[in-house]
Amino acid sequence: MNGDAVEIDWEAARSANQANWDDRVPIHQNSYGIDAFADSNHLSDVVRDDLPVLMRALGVSTLDGVDLVHLQCHIGTDTISLARAGATVTGVDFSAPALEAAARLATDSSVEATWVQTDVLDARSAVTGDFDVVYTSIGAICWLSDLNRWAEQVRALLRPGGTFFIRDGHPALYALDEDASGLVTRYPYFGDGRAQQWDDTSTYAGDGQVAHGRTYEWAHPLSEILSALLEAGLRITLFDEGRTLPWRFSPRMVEVPGGFAWPEAERDLIPCTYTIVARRD
Numbered sequence: 485m486n487g488d489a490v491e492i493d494w495e496a497a498r499s500a501n502q503a504n505w506d507d508r509v510p511i512h513q514n515s516y517g518i519d520a521f522a523d524s525n526h527l528s529d530v531v532r533d534d535l536p537v538l539m540r541a542l543g544v545s546t547l548d549g550v551d552l553v554h555l556q557c558h559i560g561t562d563t564i565s566l567a568r569a570g571a572t573v574t575g576v577d578f579s580a581p582a583l584e585a586a587a588r589l590a591t592d593s594s595v596e597a598t599w600v601q602t603d604v605l606d607a608r609s610a611v612t613g614d615f616d617v618v619y620t621s622i623g624a625i626c627w628l629s630d631l632n633r634w635a636e637q638v639r640a641l642l643r644p645g646g647t648f649f650i651r652d653g654h655p656a657l658y659a660l661d662e663d664a665s666g667l668v669t670r671y672p673y674f675g676d677g678r679a680q681q682w683d684d685t686s687t688y689a690g691d692g693q694v695a696h697g698r699t700y701e702w703a704h705p706l707s708e709i710l711s712a713l714l715e716a717g718l719r720i721t722l723f724d725e726g727r728t729l730p731w732r733f734s735p736r737m738v739e740v741p742g743g744f745a746w747p748e749a750e751r752d753l754i755p756c757t758y759t760i761v762a763r764r765d
Contacts, residue, residue, distance in 0.1 A: 487671050489678040490700075494629050497679055497700035498603065501627055502578055507694035508687050509559060509581040515690030516561055521593045524568070530621050530651075530730050531565035533742055534759075538649050541722060541761045542617070547571040552617040553641055555604050556624045560586025560597065566619065567595045574598040574615075576607055605633050608640040615641055620650040622730055622757070623688075626658065626701040629679065631708055635716035642764040648718060653733070654725065654755040655705050662734040667746070667754055675703035688731045706758065713762050722761035729756045 520526045527535070539545060547570035554563045557575035559582050567573045567590075575597055577583055583599045590597045602610035605628065618638050628634050638648050661670035671680065685697035710720065728743040733756070737744040745751055 486682050486684065487680050489672070489676070490681045492679050492681075492700060497629070498578070500696065501699050503696035504694055504699045505558070505579045506581045507696050509579065509585050511687055511690040511692035511694070512559055513585055514692070516559065518559075518561065518589055521561070521564065521589060524594070527565040527568060528561045529742060530562050531569065533730075534619075534621065534649065534651055535566075535569055537651075537722070537724075537759060537761070538617070538619070538647075541647055541649065550617055551613070551615045552619055553607075553611060553615045554619045554621070555607060555638075556620060556627075557586065557599075558582050560589055560599070562619075562621045563597060564590055564593055564595045567597055568593075571617070572596075574600060574611060574613075576600045576602060576604065576611060578603050604628065605630060605637060607637045611641060614643045614646070616643060616646050618642055618646070618648045620648075620652065622652055624650070624652055625704060625709070626653065629677075629702050631704055631712035632715065635712040635718070638713070639716040639718055639764055644764060646764045647721075648713070648760075648762040648764070651726075651757055651759040653729065654758050655703065655709075656754055657729075657733060657756050658703065660734070660754070665736075667750060672703050674705050675708065709758075709760070713760065718762040718764055720760065720762050722759065724759040725755040726757040726759065727751050727755065 550571045552571040553574040555576050557563045557577050560575050563573050563575040600611050618641050659669050659671050659673040661668045679700040682699045683697050685693040728745045730743040732744045
């Protein structure tokens with residue numbers, strides 16, 4: 485059954501996930517609206533939402549002169565958007581086809597960017613230099629088994645005084661049954677180290693099918709996420725929760741400005757995202 489907890493070696497799970505994400509690239513190229521990047525002012529919806537919060541955290545009105553690394557950047561739409569906001573950007577992902585697509589989009593968009601293929605859990609050893617900002621956008625850390633190692637990479641990539649930014653799907657949301665007629669918990673909120681196994685040839689964006697449908701994710705409660713960052717030596721400066729998502733988690737979600745949300749009567753009952761800003765002192 486989808487979502488069943490299984491024991492699996494990290495390398496085997498990572499390999500399955502990479503094959504799945506490699507398969508998603510052509511589908512997402514056709515469904516992410518990349519033609520809009522022909523307009524030099526176009527930014528992704530994700531970055532349009534994140535940018536005001538990030539700039540307030542940095543105390544700036546633009547990202548001019550900011551060195552930024554985007555972890556788990558996929559096909560680079562958010563990375564390129566951050567470059568258009570002024571940052572000098574490096575995109576990191578484990579999928580070679582995704583980074584090839586990102587590099588083509590950057591060239592076509594007249595945006596300079598550096599792309600690094602590596603596992604996010606090995607990012608420090610693969611990426612040259614250090615950064616003012618480490619950025620992680622939506623739908624990312626559920627794919628990682630070890631958040632302590634992840635947080636250590638984040639800290640090591642930051643310069644002293646640097647800022648970490650993440651907005652991601654809320655663990656309480658991920659515990660819900662996406663197909664239920666109401667807000668019904670189905671999956672664990674608290675992880676136990678085992679992976680959740682999924683078999684699904686569809687993807688969250690686009691109508692195509694992937695050849696490698698089996699993936700593995702890990703449940704991480706907010707306490708684990710925050711503790712990993714704190715134990716790595718980062719100081720939390722902002723924590724927030726949101727009511728909308730940039731993708732339709734459940735068929736019952738309705739389209740709203742900036743993404744998707746639960747029907748209005750349920751919108752205040754469950755968070756959809758969380759945002760954390762942290763600083764390396």
